[in-house]
Amino acid sequence: MGSGTVPAESRPGPGAAGPGSRAVPAGSASGGRVRARVGAQAGARRSGADVRGAAGPQDAAGARGTTGARGSADARGGAAGGAEPPAVPRPVVTELRLSAYAGRRRATYPLGPVTLFAGPSGSGKSTVLGAYEALARLGAGDPLGEVFPDPVRLVPDDARPDAQGRRGFRIGCTVDGPVGPVRLDLAVQADPELRIVGERLSRHGRILLTTALRDPGRTTVQAAWFTAGATPVTRAPLPDDLLGTALLPLRVAGATAGQREVLAAAEQAVVGLRSLFACAPEPDRMRAPVLPGEGRLLRDCANLAEVLHRTHTACPRRHRRLAAVAGAGCAGPVTGLGTQELGDGTVRALLARGARPATPLGRLGDGELRYLALALTLLTGPGVLAMDRIAEVPDAMQCLTLLADGLDRGLDPRQAAALLDLAAAVAADGHIRLAGSVGAATAAEARRTPGVTVVDLTP
DSSP states (O other): OOTTOOOOOSSOOTTOOOTTOEEOOOOOOTTSOOOOOOOTTGGGGOTTOOOOOOOOOOOOSSEEEEEOTTOOOOTTOOOGGGOOOOOOSSOEEEEEEEEEETTEEEEEEEOOSEEEEEOSTTSSHHHHHHHHHHHHHHHTTOOHHHHOSSGGGGSOTTOOOOTTOOEEEEEEEEEESTTOOEEEEEEEEEESSOEEEEEEEEETTEEEEEEEOOOTTSSEEEEEEEOOSSSSEEEEEEETTSOHHHHHHHHOOOOSHHHHHHHHHHHHHHHHHHSEEEOOOOHHHHSSOBOOOSOOBOTTOTTHHHHHHHHHHHOHHHHHHHHHHHTTTSSSOOOEEEEEEOTTSOEEEEEEETTEEEEEGGGSOHHHHHHHHHHHHHTOOGGGBSSOOOTTSOGGGOOEEEEETTTTTTOOHHHHHHHHHHHHHHHTTTSEEEEEEOOHHHHHHHHTSTTOEEEEEOO
16 A cells, blocks of 8 residues: 555554464455444453553644633643543543544544634645544444545545555544543555555554455455454454444454453444534525424434424423523524424424514524524434434443534524533533534634633644
């Protein structure tokens, strides 16, 4: 591979070994979506895993992080005095690494409870968030071709092809949680054909899974994962279009301490990555009445009225809280949020105005609609969002991350400030996080908001 993709280490690390390793038969997962089995009670079989945290993330390249004026957390998350940080109760992505991806090289970005990327046009805000969403989709089992429909554009401009004309990109992340920080790094070949040519999963410096492309003529990579039993390492082929880490819970029995460590790390990484909802409200699609349905909010929030109709009856406490914050982002007095069933079977949402006539949401401005949609996502959970739910893991053991590129698009300063305050307050509970991008004015307000981290990017 050329300089744009340096494959993950093909030789097993501290837990790997020798030629006498026993292989397990390869599955037939290639070519379809794979939803990994993630056991909610997996901790019961992790007796061999050290659950203490490790050192904090590396410094960012090309980025500078700051927190709100009254915030207490440093953007890089280091523990004071060198002390080891406590274990994180729910899996969360705490760092993104764009080692060679689009216009980024050797870039590391810390992620806190509320992290906003700021910078001029072309600085890479959408690129960073796009890499996060791509990793989340791979963690959910989406095939590589669906996640990267135009992979060549993600190869760094200065990447030189190798002798076979191959080029690619490298990305990775750290997922913190009950077993401490777990690192996942990927090397993806983009040209001449798309495939994962290297993957590494590690914890506390121990490589738990490594894959490498051995035979370009096959659609598989050779994988080796830590066993620590009679056979130190298990080797087997895995599909080159799926994330190997997401397949491990289907392939590892958990019979040895080493296997339990691999399972614990893989499950933590998968849960952390899959707990993401990308929200991109499109006001023009949110104005018309909609037919009642499942009541799960779509990415473009076109069915906002349907979801409000559901939460009004099924989630009254959450609905009342949304109605309470609606006034901060909508013009005029707001005394509540309601819905109306129309004669054709559709429903529309209404803003209650006290003694004044209610206002249909279709008459609101773009900023008001975006504010309401984003506030709803912050006040809800996976059950109300159109996302890949991890049914095996109770909601109380998950931490949802809302991904919002252009968070403040169409919002006036008052709406942006209200949304920042809401995000910081909700994130403090530990069940919802926010990663987004904002313009200069909102970034300045965010720096004054406790609990919000701003990462300044440069082109």
